[in-house]
Amino acid sequence: MVWKTLKRWYHQLGSPRYFYTFSSTVLPWLTPIALLTLVTGLVWGLAFAPADYQQGNSYRIIFIHVPASSGALMGYMALGVAGLVAVVWRMKMAEVMLKAIAPFGAALAAISLVTGALWGKPTWGTYWQWDARMTSMLILLFMYVGVIALQNVIRDPRQAARAAGLLAMVGVINVVIVKYSVEWVQTLHQGSTLKMFGESTIDPAMKYPLLISMLGLWLLYAANVLIRARSEVMWRERRSKWVGKLVREGNR
């Protein structure tokens, strides 16, 4: 039953035309909800959450730093899956996704690094340290940039997807390194206080605004991916009848 539903989704969302119609109905809701959620979480975190007893107010950088970092990591996992599907099954929509997921992920990785540095200065006394967490996060940014660059350099879109897909798959190893770098080796970076399983060690007054900003930013990432994927689908299917009709009628 579950398997059948999954299989149907795979085939439906694998069809560029179906994806285009599906995203047309989702986007008008997704984008405003994402923005509203993100702004709520950030305002709560910046103005209403209590100050940290050790760090004072500089800790408020957490409300963008953690959502951006987790978004960049999850985005890369998705990029790896898209890469696998694109390379092994040569599915068109996976190739589209490979192109759509990367830009916002790169922006989030950059945000993670910049906000981390700005948080590190008042807290650790340094903007940067070449330790496991920070170095692997920098590599994540380079992986994103590499995937984007490969797609721009190779002319044939199908060949570009193959190369970018391979790089995306290889880069997944780095995501694992980022995730566990704070547990395996000594680093300046603290361990995670938000736990998916078990009790979080972060105060609830800080946890809720953090979770809300996180949800908001992830939803915004999803919206960004859908918008980019739509343009890519339209361009690739430009010779098809349905795109011709869409352009002629000027529909959204």
Next chain:
Amino acid sequence: MAFDSFADFLAMGRHGFYVWSAYGISALLIIASMVLAVRGQGRVRQTLARQQRREQQFSEVDDESGT
């Protein structure tokens, strides 16, 4: 509110520079990525619409010359 006044809020307990530049740069990057995504969509539509018009013109010319 965790702050007594708006000035307090901006000062962030002497860490205002770090907090606000972190949020400023983040907002800039996020907004830029969203704008670029939406613009890309507009560009594809424009290019395709232009192509369609051109093809239409060509077919009209063909009709007039009777070929």
